[in-house]
Amino acid sequence: MKPLLQIESMTKLFGGVHALEEVSLDLHSGEVVGVIGHNGAGKSTLMKIVSGALRPDHGRIRIDGETVTLDSPIRAHQLGIEMIFQDLALLDNLNATENFFLGRELTRSFLGFRWNDAQRMQTIAKEAIHNINPHFHRFRTEVGLLSGGQRQSVAIARAVHLDTRVLIMDEPTAALGPEETEMVRQLVLRLKKRALGIFLIGHDLQDILRLSDRIVAMRGGRVVGTVEAARASEDDLLGMIISGKVPAAALPGPGAVTLDQEKD
Amino acid sequence: MKKKAKTLILSALAVATGAQALLAATVGVSWARFQEERWVTDEKALEERLEELGHRLLTADARGSSTRQAADIEGLLARGVDVLLVVGHDTQAVIPAVQRALDDGVPVIAYERQIKHPDVTYVGFDPVLVGRAQARALLEVQPDGNYVLIKGGQQDQYAHGTYQGQMDEIGPLVEDGTIDIIAEQWTTDWKPEVAQANMENIITAQGDRIDAVLCSNDGMASGVVAAMEQAGLVGLPLSGQDGDVAAVNRIARGSQTMTAWKDVRVLGRRAADLADAIAKGKDLASLPGATTFTDEELGIEQLAFPLDPTTITANNLELMIEAGWVTREQVCRGVPPGTAEICES
């Protein structure tokens, strides 16, 4: 089966710093790929490129085998790639609905100008957020005044819609309490069943082991190796992160791109 | 030291190129704020006359900043000017810089705005004389009643001079009750739109009681006229100064009484002649038109060449046209027939 998403030799420099160096990785639909690594390993940078928020220095991205140009977040959105950012990227002075549709407002044409279709946006946002968090009701409040969990609900609901094919979750549980963390876990499992491909970035190795199918470790902007979650232990992962030691059970190839696919 | 060396070189050059070069001087002028209608004309007159006399002109524009003016003056000295003309932005603050020039042996002429210093020669249309001319012209058509004063920028010494001249004339009449000053306002930076708003508000407060508006310049007079038009106050006596094209046109239309015209070409030429006299080593005090200005408070006596402005009214507009200051077409633009004699024909 062809991978849903392929990342090929992605490289990104910030000034002189190699944030990413020749990173290759792939993702199938219905698969959860955990991405782990120290602070500054390059995880967020890689994912921002996939979500169209950053342009790489070189490298390629394919979707269903086709090379695509991801030059803006809107373009990524159109291709079904959504990202929940590490800091959520919510605008504190806008309310939940406004944040939900920010940058992709639904409009009606009137007198030759595009106006907000407030009614429709309201309905859709309400439904989507309730889907994620049935207890959410503060739709008029500026999100700056909401709790961490409520904010998270808005950010997740924005990223998970009918057309989402690839979901990137950058440390989604970092700011959450145990109850809300459990909610996110359940969500990941539910979405997986809907055949989404999910990148799950995190520091809680136990969590990653439990939720992921495969786990990719990064270090200093490079991929150390990929392991199958079912055959790896927490120590294996720590070894990869800390000393770059690849366990015996690792999948072949430099990144996660399997050898036979690299040939064609 | 430097000065001497320079004189030596000059004399050496003189031997080579003839007597004319010996007297060729570099004249520097430091403008306060060049961006007003008149200074362009000043510079042109100054430059033409100096060239005629075989001298060279260097200029610097302080753009309305005293600090920049001090730097400008030092710059001009560094470039080796022989005579320095200064239009002081702040005539008090500029004194240290002027002193430095004098210490360097460079004679300083205060141009248009008086700098109170015993060794500085002053040449200019005396703002006090301007103020007097304005008041006199208004008194001629409105010898008594309620006067409004629209004064210039409060930070500007020149505005105070004009005001002083105005008060010289009407002050006694105010004391004996012939004239009542019912409102007066300074005008930020002499701005016409500020004068307009102030005048509108004064009209609100005083209404039809206003008999004459003693306005300190033409730019502000345009604001005053616009305010009066709206309120239906037409033909009230109104003064100005500078001889702006628009003001001359208003005089022809009858909406402004007078402008105190400072033919700045006369001033430019006069200053150039003074610089020339200095370069030729003549004694300025013996030149015609020389007087002494005394400031008793400061105990200062200085040589001065005050110029009197010309009072322009509907009766002598011809004068400005003849001088080439304005064209007949500019004077008469939009003037309805039967309003001004000069525009008939």
Next chain:
Amino acid sequence: MSWHDVLRTLDPRHKRLLALGASLVVIWVVFDLLSGGLFFSPRNFYNLAVQSSTVALLTVGMVLVIITRNIDLSVGSVLGLTGMVIAILQIEVFPAAAGWNWPLTLAIGLIAGTLIGLWQGFLVAYVGIPSFVVTLAGLLIFRGLTFEISQGQTFSPFQAGYRIFGGGQQGSLGEAASWIVGGVALVVLLGALARRLRSGEASLPFTLLGGLFASALTLFMIYQFNAYDRPRTDLGYGIPSPLLLLTLAATWIGLFVNRAPVGRHVYAVGQNLEAARLVGVPVRRVVLKVFALMGLLCAVGAVITTSRLNAGTTNLGTLLELNVIAAAVIGGASLDGGRGSILGGILGAFVIQSLDTGMVLIGVSSSLRQILIGFVLIGAVWVDRIAVRRS
């Protein structure tokens, strides 16, 4: 429910608007008492409206600029330059008698203003030069250009047709039209308030207080404008054109800010540029548009000012940026970005002008006027800070 409870239920933004409206009324009443009834005279109201309109118009643009976390120091110079372009073309270049003269020069002026705005917006948004620097440079460049093209001269008079924009004899609506315009404005205003109440955007106390204040003000102003008679007639002037232009522009721009995507984007860009970019807001285009609008508004301001003065002068609009920024800040715009209100800015402009006008009426000198307005600026922000800390 006591007054205290009512105030507490108000949205802070609404509270500020009501507070500004209330201060305005207090200022008016105080000056009316001090000036022996002059302030509430028809003539003064008419003048106040005209004098405030240009600053208020520019403040509308400045509020948006400030919301995007930028500043525009060049508005006075841009106004001066576009005014001078219009003056020179209309008076010196094109034939004085041609009927097409003033409409053409007007169009050129508006286009020139927009182009200047686009240029500055481009430098800020696409080249990444801080707006403070770009517009400080603009302040110098455009003032200098004004002088270069005019050589310091004053240009006057304009064509009669052009003078409809400046209020006064040619630029006033007359009594009947004023009542009609006022009626339409009231219907629109109350309709908008009612809709906000229904959709839950505005609370009942705000709707009642705001509606009452706005209707009373509208009716009172029109009554006053109509009571100010043209010289030697008993025909009222009616609404002055600058106020009409301000109202139309502010309504139109307000609609976009509240009802079109670009409005949300403006707030988003100023609140958190990076987050806005990440979720797909075209951040650079938003900033470009805001500066272009600012340039256009400067040109409209230039039309009003020159038409009113009936002259184009070199120092037209100098120091205007200070009043405009002050009005925006008094109206609640935060220099930290992300916050500000168009209506607040307009009220701020009226507050400043009311203070200035009132003090001239009672004969206060210009330096004292400056001092007081400076203190009002600090006071407004101070009160705001206290209110923010409380809530």
